[in-house]
Amino acid sequence: MIKGWIGIDGHVFDVVIIGGGLTGLTAAVFLAQGGKRVAVLEKGKGFGGRAVTKEMAGSYFNLGPHAFYKKGVAARVLRELGIKLEGGSPSTKGAIYVEEQKFQLPGTMMDLFRTKLLTWKEKREFVSLLMNIQRMNPQNFYNQTIQQWVETRLKSKRNQELFYAFCRLASYINAPTIANAGVILRQLKTSLNGAVYVDGGWQTIIDQLKEKAEKLGVVLLNNCKVEQVDMHEEVKVISLTKVGGQKKIGAGWVLFTAAPKEILRLVKDIQHTHLGNMLSNSIPVKAACLDVALSRLTEPQQHFALDFENSLYYSNHSQAAKLAVNPKHQVVHVMKYLTPGGNPQPDQVKTQLAAFLEKNQPGWEVNLVAQRYIPHLIVTGRRG
Numbered sequence: 001m002i003k004g005w006i007g008i009d010g011h012v013f014d015v016v017i018i019g020g021g022l023t024g025l026t027a028a029v030f031l032a033q034g035g036k037r038v039a040v041l042e043k044g045k046g047f048g049g050r051a052v053t054k055e056m057a058g059s060y061f062n063l064g065p066h067a068f069y070k071k072g073v074a075a076r077v078l079r080e081l082g083i084k085l086e087g088g089s090p091s092t093k094g095a096i097y098v099e100e101q102k103f104q105l106p107g108t109m110m111d112l113f114r115t116k117l118l119t120w121k122e123k124r125e126f127v128s129l130l131m132n133i134q135r136m137n138p139q140n141f142y143n144q145t146i147q148q149w150v151e152t153r154l155k156s157k158r159n160q161e162l163f164y165a166f167c168r169l170a171s172y173i174n175a176p177t178i179a180n181a182g183v184i185l186r187q188l189k190t191s192l193n194g195a196v197y198v199d200g201g202w203q204t205i206i207d208q209l210k211e212k213a214e215k216l217g218v219v220l221l222n223n224c225k226v227e228q229v230d231m232h233e234e235v236k237v238i239s240l241t242k243v244g245g246q247k248k249i250g251a252g253w254v255l256f257t258a259a260p261k262e263i264l265r266l267v268k269d270i271q272h273t274h275l276g277n278m279l280s281n282s283i284p285v286k287a288a289c290l291d292v293a294l295s296r297l298t299e300p301q302q303h304f305a306l307d308f309e310n311s312l313y314y315s316n317h318s319q320a321a322k323l324a325v326n327p328k329h330q331v332v333h334v335m336k337y338l339t340p341g342g343n344p345q346p347d348q349v350k351t352q353l354a355a356f357l358e359k360n361q362p363g364w365e366v367n368l369v370a371q372r373y374i375p376h377l378i379v380t381g382r383r384g
Contacts, residue, residue, distance in 0.1 A: 012250035013037045013219075016238050018226055018266070019257030021049020022074075022202070025209040027255055029081055032216035039219040039249065041226055041240060047210055049257075050378075053201030057293060057370040058325035060201040064289035064377050065315055065333035067195040075196070083208045087198040088320035094304030096165070097312075097359070098158075105306065106162070122156045129153055129163070133189055142182035149181035165306050166191075172285050172379045174311050174337035197321035229254055229266045259284070259378070285379040286338040288346070290353040293369040294330045294361070302360050311337040312356045329369055332357070338376070346375035 015031050017024045020042030031038045046052065054061050068075045068085055075085060092107030096117060106112035109130075112123055132153075141149055146167060154160045164176055170191035173179045198204060213220060223242060230237040235250045256263050260279040263270065270276040297316065305314040313335040317323055323331040334353045338344065350373050357364055 012235060012252075013039045014251065015039075015253045015255055016041060016236070016249055016251040017255045017257065018229075018238070018262075019049065020044075020047040020220065020222065021257060022051040022206065022209070024049070024255070024257040025206065025213055026077060026081070027257070028213045028218045029209060029216060032213065032218050037217075038213075039221060039251075040213070041224040041238070041249075042220070042222045043225055045222055047220065047222065048203060048206040051202040051206050053203030054372075056372065059293035059329055059331050059370055060203070060323045061291045061293075061331065061370075061372055062201045062333075064287060064291065064335055064374060064379075065313065065317065066202050067197055069190045069193065069195050071193040072190050078205065081209075081212065083205060083212075085196055085198060085205070086200075087196045087322075089194050089196055090315065090317070090320045091303055094306070095302065095360070096162075097305065097307045098161075099309065102359075105304065107304075117162070118156075118158060122159050125154060125156055126159050126162065129159075130192075133185065134192070136185070136189075138182045138186040138189060140182070141185060142180060144181045145177060146179045146181045146184045147176040149185070150176070161308050165308060165311075168311060168337045169306065169313065172287060172337060175283075175340050178283070178340070197317045197323075199322040201323060226266055228268060231267055231270075283340045286340075287377050287379055288336045288338060288344070288349045288353065289374045289377050290334040290350060290357065290371065291374075292332050292334075292357070292364070292371040293324060294332060294364055294367040295326075295369050296328060296367050297330055298361050298363050298367070305356075305360050307356060310352065310356075311339075312353070313337070314356055314360050332361070332364075346373075349375060 014036040015038050017028055017038065017040045020040045024040055025047060028038045028040050050063050052063065078085060093111065094105040094107060095102050096105045098117065103117035104111055104115040106115045106117065109127065112127065118126065150160050150163055154163060167184050167188055168174050171184050171187040173184065210220065221242065225241045227239045227241060235252065236254045238249045238251065238254065240247055240249065260282040264276060264279055271280065303316040303319040306312065316330055316332045318330040334357045336349055336353060
């Protein structure tokens, strides 16, 4: 151990990971499997970050609607680690609202031809686009926005709006004028293979990762406030505050999974680097979420819906996953995709979300078991 630095149990670590969420814990397990000495520092009381699940009145609430794409990178990586993703796939059937009119959601090719949302000419145009997306390489479009990409391929304004709705669904990003086309198309292409809602919520994934990390000797420290990271030495120095006072930990490498603004705060002189400039210009992706548990559905067949003009989402996750002690109870998520730079009033957005829930489950408040409202959920710290 290098003189002057305090390790845990007398050790300086090969890697210190700042942030004990899904990404941090996954990285810790991989590194520990490779023989590295790893510590994970988490500022909160518990581990999980945005993947935590809260139990309320016997129902399990993720932080807003969560899903793993069946053929996505995250699902593949977790399965490689032996993490079980038990749950079910949501139905592709649903509704879409345009100018207060309700139409059948074109979630499959068959539904696309059946819906009255589009004319026959628009349907042919949209089918052609979907077939092209399956064949294309998203990396070829990193040099343009998704709006630029869409406007050169779809003439119908309604098709454009429908496509943006699917883009929001796949990426959570509601910013077609600035979102990268390659990133959005990659997410959309992945989403077309289906998703999984996890039984018991994402906390089950976090618990499995924690158990694996601890068995591999990873040191997990919660309630740690990192004050500064000095990256200029061969051994990086992490200064932190924990119960009992301030400490320093030495590490060969530091892995950040924290938000961009946190990295800018922690790393000395990073503002003057290319990475610092990129982090400074990062725009977080945000959503407003109303999560409810209902004793029953007033419309038992209405499990999913989107709204064109208001960027709204509704989904009954209990239709696919076990999310309540009482099997009759239903956990439903309603969400608004927020635009970057917008400043919506939380009370007004909550009213809008409640009204959209009322559209899909009339009289839902009579059956309310529990609810939670998150007006400004950060989905990711940096948009595509």
